[in-house]
Amino acid sequence: MALVLYRKYRPASFKDVVGQEHVVRTLTSAIAANDFAHSYLFTGPRGTGKTTLARLIAKSLNCQNRKNGEYEPCNKCVSCDEIARGVAIDLIEIDAASNRGIDEIRALKEGIRFGPTHSKYKVFIVDEVHMLTKEAFNALLKTLEEPPAHAVFVLATTEIQKVLPTIVSRSQRFDFRRLRHGEIKKRLEALAKREEKSVEPRILDVISTKADGSIRDAESMLGQIFALGNEATMEDIEFLLGAVDLGTLHALFEHLAAGKKPEIFTLMNAIKEQGADLEEFLRHLLRYVRWMMNSRIADRNGDGRADGA
Template structure:
């Protein structure tokens, strides 16, 4: 496999390829169609969900020489589009504020702004990680945003909206990108796997998606690792969930669920035997404990009173559990009751650090189990 960096290879080149941000894409598309573009946009949201990608497509669409009337998509073939795709357009200036955060960098930008675009309608400035600009630089940028020349369009991107100057925010049209849902990620990954001619089943894709925590980039980079793995195995067999678990060293949620059942029933001896079984299977105990803690934490939050349906749905999404696993956790949490749940979390939290230093790695967890089964 020549190019394993999937997220570079398959970076969306038109709006229609951007997954999950429908609302944003539609609004941007409409403004391009109608020619009512703003001079400053702010794209905020978590890592790897499409901010830079969308900013580049936007630049392409605005400057495309061959865009059809009533269409917002760039043609992808004219010289302007090609230059942007290849990263050598003179009318698209990308600044990484994480490494160019000083006043001089912004001054340079302000001086450059005066000049009209070399060949296109607009000069587009994408400022990534904009929250990292120094105070002086941010103020200089603000000045520019107050009176931008007609040919300049700014697209600021940030992962940390709260660190942005409110005065800058108020100058921008704001778009909040969101993490992708599991099924949206699965859909995207499925398409990439097909393009790469790799067979991978749905449960395996789900597991990749769950472990990406909503980031498309992370999902694609995990999928890349999976493809390397499948290549090593000859690339003919269908990749299954078990393969992904082995590869990522993930403890199956079902194991965690079974383990918590034993604690709930106060079956200390069985829980310890179970733990030793996990160790024999070669799982890392700290990872196991971390997964268990994460699981219990969601149980704890879930059992806090007065969770609305939409909050519950949000929790389900954040937990990365399937509907069935989520229902099981709910049942366990209601059986354990909040007090005992809290106690158990504290016990296992205390064991986490000790695992590393203990002469017998499972001992701290065994002690925690005994106490957890004693508790209240």
């Protein structure tokens, strides 16, 4: 069974969050000063820490051992423990993607009138908030106009342009960024160490590149590698990760540039027959094109730099 590393290692403290420095800094000082917003909007690519930080806010605000001026949750009290186990009743998580929200928002509106059951704050996390129906949006908006003092909202989205401006303007917005290759690799090294596994650095390099800024994706790939055991070769890994070989990418690129339609068609069919994920393949192709363009520009500038960043 593949290890689900990204569940096992979800950061339990602010200090364990990788990157997103500006978000962490602003949130932690607001919590320490007991002067935090009642509606946050987290936006950014998938797997970069939005839900993680939303839960950390809930944990910290409701931690029974946290003193004035501090921001880290203790991770020992009943409240911290319930949040870690996903059973805290005063932390309400709504996934707008799987349920377009109207019932949930109605329940939220009703729930919000009552104070928290046995904590200081009721924290509502609305994931993929851009997916809410118009009615649900409006209901949420009404709630955000006059949130009761015991309520804190964290709205998260990967598509900020689809969130109503009125929601955006009523929240404190934080933009999460893709994590850098080096940051991801370092995190993977640390996880491998904690799992007492050794993984070749070049494998970690491949994963960190393929993750394209998402720590979650990187962690789930690492879990798959662990599941292969110690015998995994670089070939296994490329296959497992769906990495496409450069030769195929280059051939397709040439055909595209030359507008050779039949060749493009034949090659795409061959790729599909090999069982490759076409969307994945196209992402690789885009990266390849970007890389080619970069190296051309670098050649022209004569600085020899050809990174695909």
